[in-house]
Amino acid sequence: xxxxxxGGASYRAVLALPRARALFATATxxxxxxxxxxxxxxxxxxxxxxxxAVAGTAAGLFGLTSAVLGPYRSRLVSRRPAALPVLTAVYGxxxxxxxxxxxxxxxxxxxxxxxxxxxxxxxxxxPLMRTRWSLLAGSEAQRQSALSxxxxxxxxxxxxxxxxxxxxxxxxxxxxxxxxxxxxxITGFTAFASVLGTSAPEPAPAGTGTRLGPxxxxxxxxxxxxxxxxxxxxALAEVGxxxxxxAAVAGPLMALCATGGAVGGLVYGRIRWRAAPHRRLLAxxxxxxxxxxxxxxxxxxxxxxxxxxxxxxxxxxxxxxxxLQVDTLIPAGSRTxxxxxxxxxxxxxSAMGSAAAGFLxxxxxxxxxxxxxxxxxxxxxxxxxxxxxxRPAMSPAV
Numbered sequence: 027x028x029x030x031x032x033g034g035a036s037y038r039a040v041l042a043l044p045r046a047r048a049l050f051a052t053a054t055x056x057x058x059x060x061x062x063x064x065x066x067x068x069x070x071x072x073x074x075x076x077x078x079a080v081a082g083t084a085a086g087l088f089g090l091t092s093a094v095l096g097p098y099r100s101r102l103v104s105r106r107p108a109a110l111p112v113l114t115a116v117y118g119x120x121x122x123x124x125x126x127x128x129x130x131x132x133x134x135x136x137x138x139x140x141x142x143x144x145x146x147x148x149x150x151x152x153p154l155m156r157t158r159w160s161l162l163a164g165s166e167a168q169r170q171s172a173l174s175x176x177x178x179x180x181x182x183x184x185x186x187x188x189x190x191x192x193x194x195x196x197x198x199x200x201x202x203x204x205x206x207x208x209x210x211x212i213t214g215f216t217a218f219a220s221v222l223g224t225s226a227p228e229p230a231p232a233g234t235g236t237r238l239g240p241x242x243x244x245x246x247x248x249x250x251x252x253x254x255x256x257x258x259x260x261a262l263a264e265v266g267x268x269x270x271x272x273a274a275v276a277g278p279l280m281a282l283c284a285t286g287g288a289v290g291g292l293v294y295g296r297i298r299w300r301a302a303p304h305r306r307l308l309a310x311x312x313x314x315x316x317x318x319x320x321x322x323x324x325x326x327x328x329x330x331x332x333x334x335x336x337x338x339x340x341x342x343x344x345x346x347x348x349x350l351q352v353d354t355l356i357p358a359g360s361r362t363x364x365x366x367x368x369x370x371x372x373x374x375x376s377a378m379g380s381a382a383a384g385f386l387x388x389x390x391x392x393x394x395x396x397x398x399x400x401x402x403x404x405x406x407x408x409x410x411x412x413x414x415x416x417r418p419a420m421s422p423a424v
Contacts, residue, residue, distance in 0.1 A: 035167040036296070037175050043162045046172075048221045053155045054179055056214030059207055060148070061187020066195060066203035067124070067141070073200050074128030075137050084141035091145030093373040097240065100150040100366035104157070104359070110222070113149045114215040120144035121208035129201035149215045152180060153365040154222065160353050160361070167298055170350060174295025177346045178288050185284040240367040245355045248304065248410040249348045252311050253368055254375035255406020256344050259399035261379025262386075263318055263337065266395020267330065269387045275327075282331055283338035290339025291346060303354070304414055307347045311407035314340035315400045322396035333396070345372065 041047050067088065071081035103110050124140050159176055163169035194203040240250060264283070268276040299306060317337035321330040348368050356364040379402070386394045 035165065035171040037171060037292075040163075040168055040172045040175060043164075043168070043172075045221060046162060049155065049158060049218070050175075050179070052214065052218040052221050053151050053176075054183060056149070056151045056211070056218045057180055057183045058187060058190075059211035059214050060151075061183045061185075062191045062194070062210065063121075063187070063204075063207045065188055065191040066200055066207050069195060069200035070125060070128035070204040071137050071141070074124075074130075074132050075134050077134065080134040080137055084138045087138060088141040088145040089373070090377070091142050092148050093370050093377075095146055096148075096150060096153075096370050096373075097363045097366040099148070100153040101360075101363040103150055103154065104362040107222075110149055110154075110219045111216065113147050114212060114219065117144060117147040117149060117215075118208050118212035120147065121211060122205060125201050125205035125208060128204060129199075149219075150362070150366055151215065151218060152176075152369060153362045154218075156349055156352075156365045157362045158222065169353070170298075170346075171295040173349045174291050174346050177342055177349065178291035178295075181284060181287050181291070181342055185281070241356055241360050241364050243355045243357070243364075245304065245351070245414060246364065246367075248414045249307065249351060249355075249368060250371040251413060252307055252406050252410040253345065253348050254371040254378075255311065255403050255410075256314060256341050257372040257375025258379035258382070258406075259314065259318060259375075259403045260337065260341050261376040262383045262395050262399040262402065263334065265380055265383035265387070266392050266399070267334070269383075269395070270325075270392035271327075271330075279331060279334050283334040283341075286335040286338030287342035291342040294343040294346060303347050303351045307344060307351070308407055308411050308414075310340050310344040310347060311403055311410065314344065315403035315407065318396050318399040318403065322400055325393070325396075 041050060064085070068081050068085045071084050072078050075081060099113065103113070120140060120143055124137070124144065127136060127140065155176060156173060159172040160169055163172050191203060191207075194206060198206075240246060260283075264276075264280055267279050271279065301309070314337055317333045317340055320333040320336075345368070349365060352361050352364045352368070379399075382398065383395055386398060
């Protein structure tokens with residue numbers, strides 16, 4: 027990768043942009059409701075149905091529905107801003123219904139149905155916030171710093187959320203903790219919508235009204251393929267670490283990965299890079315593959331720790347780089363949705379990686395997890411480079 031040039035925008039300058047602090051604070055509160063949700067939902071549904079299998083199925087289908095429909099919710103809100111408070115109210119009500127059912131007892135069918143229905147309505151805070159950062163930023167350096175700060179905050183919230191959820195369950199109960207997550211969602215998203223304000227609908231580019239897949243803009247498929255590979259590789263590595271080292275050691279290693287992501291993202295946002303974003307994306311995919319290859323060839327604890335630390339840094343900065351390219355690849359009116367597609371690609375990759383890790387570990391033990399993670403990223407980066415090389419020449423999106 028070409029050498030970076032220092033001199034990016036400071037985070038203080040980014041937060042001094044009009045209404046940036048209020049948007050940042052309320053978006054973080056809304057995101058915390060997502061980070062808090064996983065443990066309370068799983069354990070509340072277990073208590074309500076008496077079955078871990080039902081609880082796991084319901085929670086998994088909730089996550090899958092939320093991820094797959096995320097871009098379409100983002101499209102809806104960008105076209106019709108008044109839909110955001112409606113999504114908030116319905117989502118919070120359905121989570122509250124799940125909490126009540128868990129406390130009173132409910133059938134497996136009702137638990138799964140309510141969980142899937144709740145997965146239809148989560149408000150798209152991340153895509154909306156990233157689009158607003160891009161509108162607020164007065165320069166490319168400010169936009170890079172803003173999106174880096176946003177990505178690091180999102181990762182931190184999702185790392186801290188399960189810890190807070192566990193503490194809340196210990197202090198109260200799973201059902202009350204799920205109800206608290208529902209209340210936090212309503213509070214956070216209502217506050218975020220209030221600060222976001224009433225904005226004009228984004229103009230819909232021609233041909234997007236009924237489109238079911240991601241934007242067909244040249245170069246966007248490269249982002250999705252590399253991001254999907256990154257999510258898949260990280261999930262492979264994390265499940266492999268748990269299987270090989272046990273929960274007591276895996277926990278600190280995963281925390282080290284999250285720390286690497288936060289530090290890497292903050293450093294990345296303060297540097298003015300000379301390399302074009304698409305080159306940085308492919309370079310980061312290659313570097314991440316090397317990070318996973320390190321513990322594959324030297325499976326000692328120090329190498330595993332270093333590999334996870336550096337892999338976390340590469341994973342977060344790769345996502346930031348993908349988000350940065352949305353404004354240049356995607357026309358106005360589809361950028362909120364496109365940002366959500368990046369999230370969906372990462373989440374689907376993570377689900378695929380977890381499933382693949384389970385298969386590999388059941389057949390061959392934990393040893394193949396890191397080599398598989400490296401191989402997945404090499405393949406995804408190579409495919410991304412091939413797709414980018416075949417795209418037609420284009421002008422920046424406006």
